[in-house]
Amino acid sequence: MPAMSDLKLHTEVLPRTNEPLRIAVRRLRWFKPAFLRFVETTGREIGCAFTVDEAKLAAIFVRWLTAIERERPVDRSERKAFFEFAAALMLRELVADMPVAATSAPTLADAGSAAAFWPEGYLCTAFCLSVHAAAAAQEFHAQVDVDPAADDLRHWWSFRENVRDDANFSAGFLQMLLGWQPNWTMPVAFRERMTRELDPAL
Amino acid sequence: MPFRMPIEPDTMPLREALRALRHVVRRSGRTVRETVGPGLLPAPAADVADALIREVRHAARTMESAVSGVAKSVIGPADQPMLSLERISEVPDADLRFAASTYAALKAILARLGVTSAFVSEAAARQAYLQVAARVPLRAGGDLAAALALALLDARVIRGVGTEGASRLSGGSVEAVAVFALMLWLQSDRSEEENEAALGSATDLSAVLAAEISEACAVRDGRRLAELQGKYAGHV
Numbered sequence: 534m535p536a537m538s539d540l541k542l543h544t545e546v547l548p549r550t551n552e553p554l555r556i557a558v559r560r561l562r563w564f565k566p567a568f569l570r571f572v573e574t575t576g577r578e579i580g581c582a583f584t585v586d587e588a589k590l591a592a593i594f595v596r597w598l599t600a601i602e603r604e605r606p607v608d609r610s611e612r613k614a615f616f617e618f619a620a621a622l623m624l625r626e627l628v629a630d631m632p633v634a635a636t637s638a639p640t641l642a643d644a645g646s647a648a649a650f651w652p653e654g655y656l657c658t659a660f661c662l663s664v665h666a667a668a669a670a671q672e673f674h675a676q677v678d679v680d681p682a683a684d685d686l687r688h689w690w691s692f693r694e695n696v697r698d699d700a701n702f703s704a705g706f707l708q709m710l711l712g713w714q715p716n717w718t719m720p721v722a723f724r725e726r727m728t729r730e731l732d733p734a735l
Numbered sequence: 736m737p738f739r740m741p742i743e744p745d746t747m748p749l750r751e752a753l754r755a756l757r758h759v760v761r762r763s764g765r766t767v768r769e770t771v772g773p774g775l776l777p778a779p780a781a782d783v784a785d786a787l788i789r790e791v792r793h794a795a796r797t798m799e800s801a802v803s804g805v806a807k808s809v810i811g812p813a814d815q816p817m818l819s820l821e822r823i824s825e826v827p828d829a830d831l832r833f834a835a836s837t838y839a840a841l842k843a844i845l846a847r848l849g850v851t852s853a854f855v856s857e858a859a860a861r862q863a864y865l866q867v868a869a870r871v872p873l874r875a876g877g878d879l880a881a882a883l884a885l886a887l888l889d890a891r892v893i894r895g896v897g898t899e900g901a902s903r904l905s906g907g908s909v910e911a912v913a914v915f916a917l918m919l920w921l922q923s924d925r926s927e928e929e930n931e932a933a934l935g936s937a938t939d940l941s942a943v944l945a946a947e948i949s950e951a952c953a954v955r956d957g958r959r960l961a962e963l964q965g966k967y968a969g970h971v
Contacts, residue, residue, distance in 0.1 A: 559970055561936035562929065588903065591939040598970055 538683035538710070540647070540659060544667040546574045554668045555616070564594050571660045572633055579648040580641030583656070589632040597626045604723045611723075613673055617711050618723050620665035621704035625721060627657040629700035647689045654693055658683075661707060680712045747834070751858045758854040758895060817930050820880065820921040824873035834861035840920060840934060841893060844913045847938045848904060852897040859890035866890075877968070880918040881960035887914045888952060907945030911952035916941035918964060923971035936971045 547567050550557040557563040568590060572583050600622045606615050635652040642648035648655045666677035682688050688706070695702040705720030716722065815835065823832050837860035845853050863886035871882045893910045904912060920937035941948060944963060951959040 561940055561970060562925075562932040565936070565939070566932075587939070588942065592943045594970075595940065595943045595967075 538679035538681050540662070540679045540683040540710075541578070542659065542663040542666050542677070542679070543571060543574050544663050544670070546570045547664065547667055554664075554671050558664055558668065559598060561591060561594050565590060567664065568632075568660060571663065572656065575648075575656045575659060578641065579639040579652060579655075581635050581639035581648075581652050582637040583633050583652070584636055586632045586634075589630055593626045593630055593632055596630075597623050600626065600721075604721075606723065613669070613675070615723065616665060616668055616672065617708065617713070618704075620661045620711075621707040622721065623664070624657060624661040624707045625700055625703040627661070628654065628696050628703040631657070633657070645686060647683070647686060650686055650689055651693050654689065658707065658710070662710065665711075677711070680710050683710050747831075747857055747861070751856065754857075755854060758852065762852055762895065762897065816927055819923070819925075820883075820918070821874065823921070824868075829873075830861045830864045830868070833864040834858070836921070837887070837892065837917060840917050841913055843931075843934055844916045844920075844938045845893070845896075845909070847935060848909060848913060848942065849898055849901040850896055850909060850913075851899045851901060852895065854894045856890070856892050856894065859892040860887060863887045863890045863892065876922070877961035877965035878957070880922050880964040880968075881957045884911075884914045884918050884960055884964075885952070885955060885957060887917075903942055904945050907949035908952065911949045912941045912945045913938075915944070915948045915952075915960070915963070919968055919971055922964060922968040924969065925971070933971050940967055940971060 547554075548557075548563055548570065550563055552560075558567075565587065569585060572585055575581075576583050601619045604615070604618065604622070606612070631653055633653050633656060639649050639652050642652075646655075647658075662677065662679060669675045669677050688709070692702065692706045701719075701721045702717075703720075705715035705717050708715040708720065815832070817836055817840070818826065818832065823829050823836065826832055834857045838855050838857040841855045845855070863883060867879070867882045867886045871879050873879060875882075888910060893913060896909050898909070902909060916934075916938045919941060920934050923933050923937060925933040944967070947963060948960070950956075951963070
């Protein structure tokens with residue numbers, strides 16, 4: 534059994550919907566309450582108050598839609614990989630224009646944890662992983678295991694430092710947490726497509 | 736022999752007139768407060784102005800209450816389900832259903848955009864629908880939505896917008912964004928229970944796209960509006 538991170542996913546707080554999650558997540562009327570509920574749950578869990586800029590959140594949603602439309606694969610065999618990639622792009626858009634701000638220090642998070650180090654980054658990462666985990670379970674009956682790298686604060690430090698210069702780093706960070714070795718020079722190029730282009734024999 | 740209802744009189748013109756009156760009364764009250772509000776005049780004149788403002792406010796409240804009461808009795812309860820644009824085109828009196836939905840939805844959209852006062856014309860909405868229905872196929876999706884948006888703006892379905900600095904839009908035209916949001920909502924795939932959430936989402940999406948929408952409306956670029964409708968209606 535592979536090693537797993539202690540990072541908590543909260544698929545149970547995501548709004549219920551009669552539609553497949555892959556469709557619901559691309560509707561703002563699902564995405565926004567999902568994020569707001571996640572903020573509330575994470576805030577309770579780590580003992581931290583957050584404020585959310587809802588106008589920013591809507592703009593982030595629109596940019597994410599545009600990004601995934603641009604990269605959407607034609608080949609159905611790439612769907613599963615693309616789900617992971619879509620989650621990575623979601624994290625990129627959230628971190629690039631952070632819609633949430635901690636208004637108090639997290640009182641219930643361990644001092645050396647990612648949640649204590651960077652509450653906003655931790656929250657957005659956990660949200661994207663949770664949405665992805667819920668969608669992957671529904672579509673592919675696949676369980677998402679978060680890589681133990683998520684428990685290493687050095688990765689979070691690197692994440693926080695690097696996104697200041699390059700927002701695309703977020704996408705690589707999330708792919709790493711999903712157990713992939715990201716293409717750090719081009720983390721927002723769809724991995725499958727890049728692999729095929731570099732090695733047409735595949 | 737079944738009982739047949741007599742032909743119901745068209746109450747839209749009366750509703751429209753009462754709403755217009757209510758808008759003017761509300762707007763006048765605000766104007767008086769803004770023009771001779773507290774602290775704007777020196778001591779002796781301020782006392783006289785305060786007394787005058789109290790009288791005007793009292794008169795405005797009395798009049799608004801009377802107008803609202805009559806308006807509500809004419810308008811009646813809004814118990815008809817809100818239909819999608821496609822479904823509206825299939826019902827009898829589609830123009831009336833479109834106009835009624837447009838009025839209710841635009842009021843909610845404008846409030847969400849931070850508009851504090853505006854007059855929404857149900858009659859203008861009806862006129863726009865009839866005009867477009869005569870020349871555009873009613874199953875034309877984004878093209879129909881774009882044509883209706885431009886017709887609604889031409890007919891000045893929204894008038895007298897006041898925001899008192901509370902508008903959520905940093906740029907762009909409130910009227911264009913609101914009408915675009917309306918069409919996005921009317922095109923969206925939603926259940927009756929999701930109507931309110933979908934209306935909020937359509938407004939939020941349109942606020943993000945305010946610059947593009949306003950630019951397309953300003954140059955009457957129906958194709959661009961149809962593209963935007965087609966791109967975002969499924970994401971409300």
